[in-house]
Amino acid sequence: MYAVTRKLAGQVFQRMEGHLDVVFGHAANPIRHMGALVFFFFWILAATGTYLFIVVDTGVVVSYQSIAALTGWSFGGVTRSLHRYASDAFLLFAVLHLLREWALDRYSGFRWYSWVTGVPLLWLMFASGIGGYWLPWDRLAQYSAVATAEWIDWLPIFAEPIARNFQSPDAVTDRLFTLLVFLHIGFPLFTILGAWAHVHRISRVDHFPSRALALGGGGSLLLLALLRPATSSSPADMTQAVASVPLDWFVLFIHPLTEHFGAGLMWLTLFGLTVLLLALPWLDRRARVPVAVVDPPNCNGCRRCYDDCPYGAVMMLPHPDKARREIAVVDADYCASCGICVGACPSSTPFRRQEQLVTGIDLPASPINQWRERLESWLALPAPAIPRIVVFGCDRAVPLAALAAEATLPLSLTCVAMLPPAFVDYALRSGADGVLVTGCRPGSCHYRLGSVWTEARLSGARPPELRSEVARERLQIFWADAHEAHSLRTALEQFREHLQDLPLSSVTPAFRRRSNIHVHQSV
Amino acid sequence: MSISPSNASSTSAPGLPKPLAIAGQVFFYGAFIAFIGYFSSNPRYEHLAPDKALLKISLAHFGDRECRKRSPEELAKLPRNMRNPMDCPRGRSPIRLEVDLNGVPLVQHTLKPTGLSGDGISTMYRRVELPAGEHKLAVRMNDNEREPGFKYVKEEVVNLKPGQVLVVDYNPDHGGLFFR
Numbered sequence: 001m002y003a004v005t006r007k008l009a010g011q012v013f014q015r016m017e018g019h020l021d022v023v024f025g026h027a028a029n030p031i032r033h034m035g036a037l038v039f040f041f042f043w044i045l046a047a048t049g050t051y052l053f054i055v056v057d058t059g060v061v062v063s064y065q066s067i068a069a070l071t072g073w074s075f076g077g078v079t080r081s082l083h084r085y086a087s088d089a090f091l092l093f094a095v096l097h098l099l100r101e102w103a104l105d106r107y108s109g110f111r112w113y114s115w116v117t118g119v120p121l122l123w124l125m126f127a128s129g130i131g132g133y134w135l136p137w138d139r140l141a142q143y144s145a146v147a148t149a150e151w152i153d154w155l156p157i158f159a160e161p162i163a164r165n166f167q168s169p170d171a172v173t174d175r176l177f178t179l180l181v182f183l184h185i186g187f188p189l190f191t192i193l194g195a196w197a198h199v200h201r202i203s204r205v206d207h208f209p210s211r212a213l214a215l216g217g218g219g220s221l222l223l224l225a226l227l228r229p230a231t232s233s234s235p236a237d238m239t240q241a242v243a244s245v246p247l248d249w250f251v252l253f254i255h256p257l258t259e260h261f262g263a264g265l266m267w268l269t270l271f272g273l274t275v276l277l278l279a280l281p282w283l284d285r286r287a288r289v290p291v292a293v294v295d296p297p298n299c300n301g302c303r304r305c306y307d308d309c310p311y312g313a314v315m316m317l318p319h320p321d322k323a324r325r326e327i328a329v330v331d332a333d334y335c336a337s338c339g340i341c342v343g344a345c346p347s348s349t350p351f352r353r354q355e356q357l358v359t360g361i362d363l364p365a366s367p368i369n370q371w372r373e374r375l376e377s378w379l380a381l382p383a384p385a386i387p388r389i390v391v392f393g394c395d396r397a398v399p400l401a402a403l404a405a406e407a408t409l410p411l412s413l414t415c416v417a418m419l420p421p422a423f424v425d426y427a428l429r430s431g432a433d434g435v436l437v438t439g440c441r442p443g444s445c446h447y448r449l450g451s452v453w454t455e456a457r458l459s460g461a462r463p464p465e466l467r468s469e470v471a472r473e474r475l476q477i478f479w480a481d482a483h484e485a486h487s488l489r490t491a492l493e494q495f496r497e498h499l500q501d502l503p504l505s506s507v508t509p510a511f512r513r514r515s516n517i518h519v520h521q522s523v
Numbered sequence: 524m525s526i527s528p529s530n531a532s533s534t535s536a537p538g539l540p541k542p543l544a545i546a547g548q549v550f551f552y553g554a555f556i557a558f559i560g561y562f563s564s565n566p567r568y569e570h571l572a573p574d575k576a577l578l579k580i581s582l583a584h585f586g587d588r589e590c591r592k593r594s595p596e597e598l599a600k601l602p603r604n605m606r607n608p609m610d611c612p613r614g615r616s617p618i619r620l621e622v623d624l625n626g627v628p629l630v631q632h633t634l635k636p637t638g639l640s641g642d643g644i645s646t647m648y649r650r651v652e653l654p655a656g657e658h659k660l661a662v663r664m665n666d667n668e669r670e671p672g673f674k675y676v677k678e679e680v681v682n683l684k685p686g687q688v689l690v691v692d693y694n695p696d697h698g699g700l701f702f703r
Contacts, residue, residue, distance in 0.1 A: 022539055023547035030551075088563050143570060153648060159637045160583045161648035167581050167690050168703060220552045224560050240686045241577040246564035256568055 009103035014481040028212035032443035034097040036209040041090035048083035058177035067136040068232040081225030087129050088250040110336045112281035117198040119277045128187035129251040142236035143245045147255040154263035169238045203312040290364040291335035294328050298347045299360035301326030305341035310448040338447035339363045339418030348420035378409045379431040387433035387499035392419045394439045396446040398480050398488045417450035421457045421466035434474045434499045441479040576683035578651040580691045586616035586636050586645050587667035614641040616668045623661040655685040662700050675699045
C-alpha cells in the first residue's frame, strides 16, 4: 500500500514535470529544480532581510512604526513585500521538494544522510517564518505571538507560562524585539549551515536555478510585491483580543490547527511526523547493491570517474603499484552503485581484446563484461530482414523488457550513464543497424547526472567522447520517464523506419573482436 | 523525427513554438503569483466571534512554606555561615484556586508546585471565551493547604466589551488577586 502510494505520487510528479518541460524546457522547469529554487528564495530573503535589518527599529512602538512605514511602491515597501512573499515561496517549495524526493524514492539507502539532514531544516524554516511575523507587532503579530506562546506552554519545559509575557501591554517590553531579531537572524544562519550539511555529500549541487527560472521565479515575486504590497494592520493591543486576522497560511497555518485539534495533538503530530520522516530511510530499507569496485591494474588514475561521480564517492589516492600515478578509491558510504563511474572509465571500452573485459572501476552486481557478452551474443544471431537496433536504457526509466524482439536488443543498465560511449561504436561496427539510448529525462535522473553526462559524452562534449567518425544518423537519444513506455516504443519504430531509409553505403563494415564468438540465447 | 550527424539528440516531448511557450510560462507564473498572493493573507481566520470577550486566568505564585523559628540553642549548634533564624522545608504548598462566573463554578483547581522537589512556582494559564456583557466574577485562592478556607478572595461585577481581554492575576504588590 505504502509503495503503491509512493509510486503513484512519483508518477504524478513525473507527469507534471513532463508537461512543464514542454512549456519551460527542463532547465527552467520549476518542479525539476525545486531544491535550487529553495536556495534562490533563501538568498532573496537574505538580501531583503539585510536591508530590513538596517532600516527597522526594534521596540514595542518603534518596531510597529518603522515596519508600517515600509509599504507601497517605495524601495522599502517593495523590499518588505518581497521578503514576505519570498518566505512563502521558500516554505512552499521546501515542502514540495521534500514531497518530490519522497515520491521519487530518493530518501533511502545512500541518500539517508541528505534526507535526514534535510528534515530538521523545516523546523528552522518555520520557526524563522513565524518569528518574522511578530516583528511588525501589529494585530497579526499579536495573534501569532499569543497563539505560539500558548502552544509552547503545553510542553512542560518552562516553569512559568510564556503566554504570561503577552497578557498585558506592560508585559511586552523592548527587549522582546531584541530577542526576536536575534532569533530571526539566528534561525536562518542555522538553516544555511544545515543546508550545507544537507548537500555536502553530493557533487555539482543544483544550488542556483537557471537564469530563465531565476528570472521567472524572482520576477513573479517582484510583480506580486508591486501588485499587493505587504501592509501592517493596526498596532498590537494586548487589552483587546484578536478577532479576525489575515492569516498567512503558508507560515501560520499551525495556529488554527492547534486551536482546532489542541496543542497536545499538534505537538504529537509534528514530533511523530518528524520522527517518522527521520526514520523513513531505515523503515523502508532495501537490500543494498554492492558498491563500485576499483581494479588497480586497470586504473590509470585518469580522474574521469572522480569527475563524473554525482555523489563524490570517488577519491583519488596515490596508486599502490604505479609510481607517480593515482588510483580511484570508492567510499562505500557515499556510493550509489549507479555505475556512472563505469561509463566514465576509459578501460570500459568493449574493443579491448581480452576475453574477460575487466575495467578500472566496475559494479560487481552488473559487470561491464556481462553487457559486452550479451551484445556480442545477440549480434552473432542471424540478422533479420528489418534493421536491428540495440536499445541501451536504465532500470529507473521505461522498463525495456517489453521491447525485446528479433530485431531489438534491450539492455537495461543501472543508470544509462553506465554506458561507455564506445559501446555505441562497438555495437554499430559489430553489426547493429542502429543504437537507441534512452533513460530518465534530464533533471529526472534517479542518479542526478546520468542523462546529462550521457548526452554530453555522446555529443563529444565530455570525455569519454563517442568517436566523431561514428555515424550519428544511426544513433538516437530519446529521454523518457518510467510512465512514457508508449512514447519510447513509437520513437523506436520511427527510428527503425529512419534506418530503413538510410542508403546501404552508410552501413559500417562489420567488426569482430574474436573470430568465434560463443553464441547463446541470453536476450 | 530529424536526426543529423552532428547532433543525434532528441527528447520525447518536443518544446512548444516560442510564442506558445511564452504564453504557457506567463500562465504558470501567473498561477504561482495568484496562489502565493491569495493564501498569504486569505481567507481571513476568525479567531474570536465578534460578540465574545476573553477571560484569561493567569497566575504564577509560590505556595507557602511551613517555616519554624530556630531556637538560640539550635542556631548556636550551626556553623556561623548557616545560622538562618528560620528553618523552612524545601517543598511548597499547592495552591487552591476557584473561579466562579455568574455564580457557576468555572475553575476548581489545585496548582501543584513545579520542580522535581516541589519547590518551584505554581502556575496557571487558562483562556476562556465569554459572551460580551456584564458578568459576576468571583476568585478565591489559598496558597497554604494547611490553612482552611481561602486567604485571598476577590469578587467583582465586570462589564466586558466585545473583544476585551480581562486578566485574572495575582501580585502581592497589587494587593493580591486583581482583575485588569
